[in-house]
Amino acid sequence: MDPEGVRELFDRRMRREASPDGPGCRVERVGDVVRQTGPPDAWNGVLWSGLTAATADAAIAEQIAHFTALGREFEWKLYAHDAPRDLGDRLRAAGFTAGPREALMVAESERIAALGTAPPDGVELVPVTDAAGVELMGEVHDRAFGTDGTALRRRLVRQLAERPGTLVAVVAVTVADGRPVSSARMELVPGTGFAGLWGGGTVPGWRGRGLYRSLVAHRARVAADLGFRRLQVDASDDSRPILARLGFTELSTTTPYDYRPDATTG
Structure with missing residues (x-):
């Protein structure tokens, strides 16, 4: 893999030329910023920017005004290779809060598929195709990450119903009693060649057994069967070494900068 070339391809196809990732969402380019705006339970935020030291502050203020007028919380998804180099500092100064930094990692889907890693004994993988399956995924999410997955549940149910070809979701359940112990999803954007891996989580007590x-x-x-050549992951510190051992290459890092409008706005 040519890391620099693949990173440029990722930036172009998945960021600068991004498509909406959910029902009711729109992606638009405003000046040197590409953003997605959607319903409250969708992902709202900035996907890409081509800013300079002279244009950054005005662009940040413009995005704050846009999303605040809609009463939306939003995220500025900042990559380590984005310009200007102090963009993160500028976002913090404007009221954004930085989340945990993750590694942008990519691998060839056929290479990873050839590893043939099976689930542990006593567990089977079940495709998620309806609201009942999403509820099992939500149960895993809540227990694995300790956060409220209500908004995620709503979004996935809508996506399965309205844009089924863009989502592949799976839950690992125990054969004995059908309890969900791990789950994950894959977002597919036709024409990009990239399949995004998201939400891989395992409940306490089942970690370290190879489910991830x-x-x-x-x-x-x-992904390989559907013709998506590459897998993309925003990897946490926990998953990064596992993915590296599987053959993923780190291309950059990405940090979410979150902005919450004033409660009295919108």
Whole structure:
């Protein structure tokens, strides 16, 4: 893999030329910023920017005004290779809060699919195709990450119903009693060649048994069969070493900068 070339391809196809990732969303380019605006339970935020030291502050203020007028919380998805170099400092000065930094990692889907990692004994992988399956995923999300997955549930149910070809979701359940113990999803954007791996989580008590690797390999097989050449992951510190051992290459890092409009606005 040519990391620099693949990173440029990722920036172009997945950021500068991004398509909406959910029902009711729109992507638009305003000046040197590409942003997505959608319903409250969708992802709202800045996907890409081509700013300079002279234009950054005005562009930041413009995005704050846009999303605040709609009463939306939003995220500025900042990559380490974005310009200007002090963009993160400028976002913090404007009232954004930085989240945990993650690694942008990419791998060839056929290579990962060939690893053939099976789930551990006593567990089976079940495709998620309806609201009942999404609820199982939500249960895993809540237990694995300790956060409220209500908005995620709503978004996934809508996506399965309205844009089924853009989402592949799977939940690992125990064979004995059908309890959900791990889950993950894959976002597909036709024409990009990239399949995004998201939401891989395992409940306490089932970690360290290979479920995460199994879910990665499963989605890689589906991606390869559907003609998506590359897998993309925003990897946490926990998942990054696992993905590196599987053959993923780190291309950059990405940090979410979150902005919450004043409660009295919108």
